[in-house]
Amino acid sequence: MSKASIISDNLVSQECGDCPIRHRAVCARCEQDELxxxxxxxxxxxxxxxxxxxWSGDRMDFVASVVTGIASLTQTMEDGRRQMVGLLLxxxxxxxxxxxxxxxxxxxxxxxxxxxxxxxxxxxxxxxTPRISQRLLEMxxxxxxxxxxxxxxxxxxxxxxxxxxxxxxxARRDAELRLRSAGNDLTFELPLTREAMADYLGLTLETVxxxxxxxxxxxxxxxxxxxxxxxxxxxxxxxxxxDDADGGxxx
Amino acid sequence: MSKASIISDNLVSQECGDCPIRHRAVCARCEQDELxxxxxxxxxxxxxxxxxxxWSGDRMDFVASVVTGIASLTQTMEDGRRQMVGLLLxxxxxxxxxxxxxxxxxxxxxxxxxxxxxxxxxxxxxxxTPRISQRLLEMxxxxxxxxxxxxxxxxxxxxxxxxxxxxxxxARRDAELRLRSAGNDLTFELPLTREAMADYLGLTLETVxxxxxxxxxxxxxxxxxxxxxxxxxxxxxxxxxxDDADGGxxx
DNA sequence: CGCAGAATTGATACATCTCAAGCTGGGTGG
DNA sequence: CCACCCAGCTTGAGATGTATCAATTCTGCG
Numbered sequence: 346m347s348k349a350s351i352i353s354d355n356l357v358s359q360e361c362g363d364c365p366i367r368h369r370a371v372c373a374r375c376e377q378d379e380l381x382x383x384x385x386x387x388x389x390x391x392x393x394x395x396x397x398x399x400w401s402g403d404r405m406d407f408v409a410s411v412v413t414g415i416a417s418l419t420q421t422m423e424d425g426r427r428q429m430v431g432l433l434l435x436x437x438x439x440x441x442x443x444x445x446x447x448x449x450x451x452x453x454x455x456x457x458x459x460x461x462x463x464x465x466x467x468x469x470x471x472x473x474t475p476r477i478s479q480r481l482l483e484m485x486x487x488x489x490x491x492x493x494x495x496x497x498x499x500x501x502x503x504x505x506x507x508x509x510x511x512x513x514x515x516a517r518r519d520a521e522l523r524l525r526s527a528g529n530d531l532t533f534e535l536p537l538t539r540e541a542m543a544d545y546l547g548l549t550l551e552t553v554x555x556x557x558x559x560x561x562x563x564x565x566x567x568x569x570x571x572x573x574x575x576x577x578x579x580x581x582x583x584x585x586x587x588d589d590a591d592g593g594x595x596x
Numbered sequence: 597m598s599k600a601s602i603i604s605d606n607l608v609s610q611e612c613g614d615c616p617i618r619h620r621a622v623c624a625r626c627e628q629d630e631l632x633x634x635x636x637x638x639x640x641x642x643x644x645x646x647x648x649x650x651w652s653g654d655r656m657d658f659v660a661s662v663v664t665g666i667a668s669l670t671q672t673m674e675d676g677r678r679q680m681v682g683l684l685l686x687x688x689x690x691x692x693x694x695x696x697x698x699x700x701x702x703x704x705x706x707x708x709x710x711x712x713x714x715x716x717x718x719x720x721x722x723x724x725t726p727r728i729s730q731r732l733l734e735m736x737x738x739x740x741x742x743x744x745x746x747x748x749x750x751x752x753x754x755x756x757x758x759x760x761x762x763x764x765x766x767a768r769r770d771a772e773l774r775l776r777s778a779g780n781d782l783t784f785e786l787p788l789t790r791e792a793m794a795d796y797l798g799l800t801l802e803t804v805x806x807x808x809x810x811x812x813x814x815x816x817x818x819x820x821x822x823x824x825x826x827x828x829x830x831x832x833x834x835x836x837x838x839d840d841a842d843g844g845x846x847x
Numbered sequence: 848c849g850c851a852g853a854a855t856t857g858a859t860a861c862a863t864c865t866c867a868a869g870c871t872g873g874g875t876g877g
Numbered sequence: 878c879c880a881c882c883c884a885g886c887t888t889g890a891g892a893t894g895t896a897t898c899a900a901t902t903c904t905g906c907g
Contacts, residue, residue, distance in 0.1 A: 853903080863892105
């Protein structure tokens with residue numbers, strides 16, 4: 346707690362030019378003069394792992410991009426059942442122009458840095474800056490595709506396929522980030538707890554644990570500790586995920 | 597088949613001004629001069645119930661709005677498992693600007709009339725007409741919300757809750773369409789077969805059938821034939837769906 | 848009439864959940 | 878420095894919800 350407030354008081358100030366998500370975020374298409382205007386209304390906020398960014402139903406007077414770290418969007422039923430409905434990665438956008446309360450709980454999974462804009466000025470700027478709304482449309486369409494792929498997973502895949510799919514997705518993103526020579530040997534860290542995976546996959550954490558153990562036993566994945574995963578044969582993992590061959594890594 | 601081709605040869609010609617989806621579709625915000633230009637590049641197509649509009653992966657050189665009828669967006673796995681990932685109602689938009697193959701199978705559930713635009717001219721028009729892309733962004737954000745609500749259903753709801761949710765959604769939309777005085781007595785037609793419901797809900801058709809029978813037995817719904825449903829107490833249905841009280845009908 | 852597609856119902860199998868116990872590793876305080 | 882503690886995780890045994898396979902029934906239609 347105290348640590349978090351220290352961090353968020355110590356506001357980062359960064360040039361958009363140096364920003365790690367400059368070419369992927371909602372501002373990706375902006376020209377220099379547009380960036381300059383964004384720069385005037387932006388501010389950074391940081392959140393510790395586990396911290397809640399905003400609760401569903403709360404007033405939300407800003408929109409934001411994830412700069413670093415991972416956050417989750419979750420929905421909760423009255424009796425406590427929870428479903429993660431989105432995973433926010435660097436460059437992903439939070440908030441909906443034209444709505445002023447949050448529709449979902451947003452939680453920092455790892456430490457997170459966000460680039461925020463007050464909603465009002467941002468909306469005004471959107472009207473004057475088609476490049477922003479065009480980019481936002483593109484990103485929203487991508488998210489919709491991702492949500493629909495997730496619907497197939499939730500509705501029709503077995504527990505084993507769900508786990509394999511999740512690991513494949515994380516592996517892909519990891520490979521994308523550090524654009525290093527592939528090889529057939531991918532190693533990375535799972536950023537999610539078993540419980541968060543369960544929330545994402547529509548399973549219980551026990552089932553998640555059992556299926557990870559099973560994939561390990563079958564040599565589909567190797568585990569170093571609880572979180573570090575190595576994939577000896579990516580194609581085999583994809584097969585276990587029930588997806589057709591490529592899935593977008595190559596294309 | 598022959599009936600379909602007769603219909604689709606006999607192209608409807610309609611003024612945008614009289615269009616039933618004029619104020620809800622992607623063109624909702626357009627001014628008269630913009631409508632005039634759209635009118636030049638639009639054409640109508642019709643599909644019979646059961647007909648496939650387009651297959652996933654096919655080249656798609658148009659975008660379209662559903663004018664009347666209902667269509668489905670489905671994803672299929674290699675072994676035949678299917679998940680519906682979207683239900684296209686009048687005014688909903690089909691196709692993604694900037695992509696030229698279909699991502700999903702689109703199937704007409706009832707007879708459908710679509711208002712089509714060739715993709716190229718439409719995309720050019722989008723660039724010049726912010727009102728169109730703004731409206732499309734808004735619609736896409738709504739669809740994303742719907743998809744996320746569906747993720748909660750698929751991941752966390754029981755079979756009974758799933759059925760109750762689906763019936764509630766159809767009832768709400770029906771009530772919206774014919775804006776008649778509510779009363780507590782809603783009656784409408786289920787446009788989906790048991791199998792289509794199963795595809796939507798991530799269930800088997802047998803489970804769908806059993807749960808509908810159970811809801812009927814418990815007096816949550818009344819059935820006239822297989823398809824016509826009456827809801828004696830909407831709040832009770834909502835309770836069965838596991839949603840919190842309102843869900844948007846009132847708000 | 849009788850057929851075909853749609854729906855219902857039954858019996859059984861099986862995947863996942865639930866409840867419960869125990870393990871592991873890293874941090875903390877005595 | 879050790880013992881303890883606790884969150885995160887694993888594993889087991891049994892319960893349960895849904896799928897599967899199979900047999901009828903319903904309904905509209907040629």
